[in-house]
Amino acid sequence: MRNKIYVETKIKAPLETVWDYTQTPDIHQQWDLRFSEITYLPKQSEEERQRFLYKTNIGFGISIAGEGESYGTKERDGVRTSSLVFGTEQRLSLIKEGSGFWRYIPAEDGVIFLTLYDYRIRFGALGRYFDKLVFRPLMGWATAWSFDALRLWLENGIHPRSSLYRSLRQLVIAVALCFLWVYQGLVPKLLFPDSGEIALIAQFSLFAGYERLVLQLLGIAEIIFGLLFILLLRSKLLHTCNIGLLIGLLLSGLAFPDVYVAPFNPVTLNVAMMMLSLVCLLEREPAASASHCLRTSPQREDKR
Known part of the structure; x- marks a missing residue:
């Protein structure tokens, strides 16, 4: 039925x-x-x-x-x-x-x-x-x-056309950030760890002997974090955390100065991702959402 x-x-x-x-x-x-x-x-x-x-x-x-x-x-x-x-x-x-x-x-x-x-x-x-x-x-x-x-x-x-454009903009940003985090967690960390990621982890003596395991855990964490942008589509807290994490990653890279001069280096990627989150954080008008409505009928005396 x-x-x-x-x-x-x-x-x-x-x-x-x-x-x-x-x-x-x-x-x-x-x-x-x-x-x-x-x-x-x-x-x-x-x-x-x-x-x-x-x-x-x-x-x-x-x-x-x-x-x-x-x-x-x-x-x-x-x-x-x-x-x-x-x-x-x-x-x-x-x-x-x-x-x-x-x-x-x-x-x-x-x-x-x-x-x-x-x-x-x-x-x-x-x-x-x-x-x-x-x-x-x-x-x-x-x-x-x-x-x-x-x-x-x-x-x-707020005209519905503006609500639609705002919702589409939020969706595009969420999909982009989800893809970038999932890609960074899946491809260089889980599928092709020998492409340079393990060498970076090996620089930290704390992880000696566990480099591959640490890299796998980081990859899984990045994939989960990326998926949150779809699951929590309008969470401003998530975008705040995203900016904080990306700033932290940029600062941690100071130990490897060669990374900052490489083509398509973390600076360009991280700054672009932070700007996407900043666009969402600067949004002041409320956005339409299906989640704001009831989807099951409540019991009501005046219901026919």
Whole structure:
């Protein structure tokens, strides 16, 4: 049995504002990663459900287009719900059809904004496995990130496009630092220790007879430290430690002055890595994150 996608956040803004930012197509498509374009179709009467077209660009000039319909209801105690159904006949789309709702619950200093939705998929067993392992977690993450981007837009005036660029910048820096630390731990220390690393360790009499073991332990430590940049994507403490470690490595190299004049020496590498961490430390505006949202439904008295 597949799990429905649930996301909840609290936004410190009037309910009417949250409603407008989520129900107006031109605004909605600015913060929701799942949609590139949303277009409302004309209604024949006020009682008619609102039909809409949507399109999602997935890259390389390819897009998924579909249609759906939504309607809003006002419930007791000011709680609002917007329900929708959606689907596409486009065979390229994994999603065949789906349904769900958005709920707006008044809170003491804002609105609890949540969604619950599910969908049916194509491509049989292969599609089900891909959906369970890749697509559904990705959709859940994209929904949660979008909700947090909307929260930052309404609470801090940070446009979702700026949030997206900031998140991409943090990801690129984390991947770069992870690669550099893992490479330095794996290649010269574990795979090719005789390339010069053992000779450096041998300069310390404290490690006499244990040079290869010490080098292996250092390599494993560097790999683990590098992976932390992916696991702790937004940790400023980690970037502070990174700068401190790199400064320490530079100072320890004073015992080997020949290293500082070699091509691609530690000075150039370490300074570049420190600057990457410094960029993250100088970031003052908050960044959108899927981790800021609830992903499982809590028990609540006003829940329908």
